[in-house]
Amino acid sequence: MKAESNRRIESRATHPPSLRFDATSHATRSRPIRLLTAVPICDGHDSAISTINLEFVRRGLEVVYLGYHRSVRDVVRAAIQEDARAIGLSSYNGGHVEFFSEVLRELKRRGAGDIGVFGGGGGTITADDAKLLKRRGVDEIFFAGTPLDAMVNFVKRKYATAKKTFHAATSPSARLADGALAKCLTAAENGDRLSTLNSELSTRTLGVTGPGGAGKTTLIDELALRFLSTHPAGRLAVLSHDPSLVGDGALLGDRATMIYAQDDRVFMRSLATRGHAGGVSRATARCLDVLRHAGFDLVIVETVGVGQEALPFRRDLVDKTVLVMSPDYGSRLQLQKIAMLDAADLVVVNKSDLPGAKTAAAEIRQRLEHNQRGQRLIVTMAKRHRDPGVDNLFREVMS
Ligand code: B12
Numbered sequence: 327m328k329a330e331s332n333r334r335i336e337s338r339a340t341h342p343p344s345l346r347f348d349a350t351s352h353a354t355r356s357r358p359i360r361l362l363t364a365v366p367i368c369d370g371h372d373s374a375i376s377t378i379n380l381e382f383v384r385r386g387l388e389v390v391y392l393g394y395h396r397s398v399r400d401v402v403r404a405a406i407q408e409d410a411r412a413i414g415l416s417s418y419n420g421g422h423v424e425f426f427s428e429v430l431r432e433l434k435r436r437g438a439g440d441i442g443v444f445g446g447g448g449g450t451i452t453a454d455d456a457k458l459l460k461r462r463g464v465d466e467i468f469f470a471g472t473p474l475d476a477m478v479n480f481v482k483r484k485y486a487t488a489k490k491t492f493h494a495a496t497s498p499s500a501r502l503a504d505g506a507l508a509k510c511l512t513a514a515e516n517g518d519r520l521s522t523l524n525s526e527l528s529t530r531t532l533g534v535t536g537p538g539g540a541g542k543t544t545l546i547d548e549l550a551l552r553f554l555s556t557h558p559a560g561r562l563a564v565l566s567h568d569p570s571l572v573g574d575g576a577l578l579g580d581r582a583t584m585i586y587a588q589d590d591r592v593f594m595r596s597l598a599t600r601g602h603a604g605g606v607s608r609a610t611a612r613c614l615d616v617l618r619h620a621g622f623d624l625v626i627v628e629t630v631g632v633g634q635e636a637l638p639f640r641r642d643l644v645d646k647t648v649l650v651m652s653p654d655y656g657s658r659l660q661l662q663k664i665a666m667l668d669a670a671d672l673v674v675v676n677k678s679d680l681p682g683a684k685t686a687a688a689e690i691r692q693r694l695e696h697n698q699r700g701q702r703l704i705v706t707m708a709k710r711h712r713d714p715g716v717d718n719l720f721r722e723v724m725s
Pocket residue numbers: 363368369370371372373374375377378414415416417418419420421444445446447448449450468469470471472473474477
């Protein structure tokens with residue numbers, strides 16, 4: 327089975343799918359500015375950037391937060407995949423001259439010199455360092471005492487329009503580079519016209535949903551690890567959602583918890599729901615189409631944290647669905663009300679080290695047996711390295 331699936335994947339790698347997108351930009355519609363923020367490697371000072379992120383979101387920006395202790399490579403890969411207009415770095419470890427400069431170099435090396443770079447770091451960045459960094463191409467350095475308002479105004483002025491716009495024309499025979507794919511996804515998200523060809527290749531799609539805090543992102547990261555190690559030539563995409571229901575801003579934070587998904591064979595994209603309730607975005611189906619046509623072997627869609635009534639995956643949106651629950655859902659009566667327990671193909675009770683996990687698994691198993699739909703229950707502890715429960719889940723997903 328595994329050999330067969332690997333053969334299929336390798337043949338895709340040698341014959342990449344042909345793909346063409348015709349995106350016409352509706353320049354008049356307002357779209358949130360997307361930024362990527364991060365704290366450099368060997369630096370755990372994340373309190374400044376956390377405050378700044380929240381203000382950016384409150385003022386209508388979409389902020390993909392990569393977290394702290396991040397390498398140049400991770401920062402640049404993420405900014406390109408997310409089609410961010412700019413990277414905001416918060417640096418306190420004293421290595422800012424080297425780190426900011428290396429980010430600029432790596433962006434240019436990967437053909438993404440249009441992505442802006444700015445940042446701050448209290449009193450650790452001197453005025454002379456800031457001058458040097460600006461000469462090298464950094465757009466702005468903010469010093470201690472700068473009001474948040476000044477930073478927001480700078481971002482809205484400086485990054486109001488994308489420098490490089492996507493029109494069309496990816497070579498039909500070439501596998502899309504991250505940057506071109508990212509621009510296609512932006513076009514799909516913005517409702518631009520797309521035309522795709524050559525849809526005969528099949529991509530496995532998996533939908534993962536569940537309440538906030540159940541451990542969906544960690545579980546997906548562990549699935550990514552297993553995918554990468556069992557499919558040496560395979561490519562994985564993750565489409566991850568966070569809410570923007572009130573206002574235009576959104577904090578897209580799933581990358582900050584990902585470790586294994588920071589790999590060159592993984593393409594991750596964060597989507598804000600942009601006013602759409604129910605767990606995914608209006609653009610999810612279109613973005614999934616783009617990823618299917620781009621020839622990924624597996625695409626995992628992670629919803630926002632959802633409640634009892636949510637059924638985020640339309641009948642044909644994904645091939646298989648997983649509901650991730652933690653054992654603390656409340657009483658047995660609560661279980662009767664969770665709609666996804668009727669719809670999911672696989673149900674995972676994660677955090678099996680928590681008290682009550684055994685009872686939870688027994689109650690949920692009984693609930694699923696009552697459905698008589700052959701739904702599988704899997705018990706996991708995703709935070710544990712090499713958890714056998716996650717191994718089982720991976721086998722079920724790939725079967
Ligand atoms: C809070 C703090 C901590 C907290 C961090 C909590 C956290 N989770 O962030 C704790 C106590 C954990 C800590 C630990 C350490 N710290 Co400390 N810490 C500080 C401190 C006091 C304040 C930094 C801060 O958050 N300021 C609040 C922000 C909002 O204000 P600001 O810095 O002025 O930033 C403004 C602008 O620069 C701008 N800005 C900042 N970032 C960004 C990013 C973007 C995108 C934008 C637009 C703007 C922007 O926004 C602010 C607006 O006014 C500084 C000293 C100082 N006064 O700067 C030391 C300091 C940074 N720490 C220092 C050190 C040495 C350490 C430790 C190594 C100590 C140790 N031996 O363990 C550890 C390392 C921890 C780690 N894992 O990296 C040194 C760094 C020295 C250096 N680089 O040469 C400093 C300078 C203290 C000192 N004088 O020695 N630290």
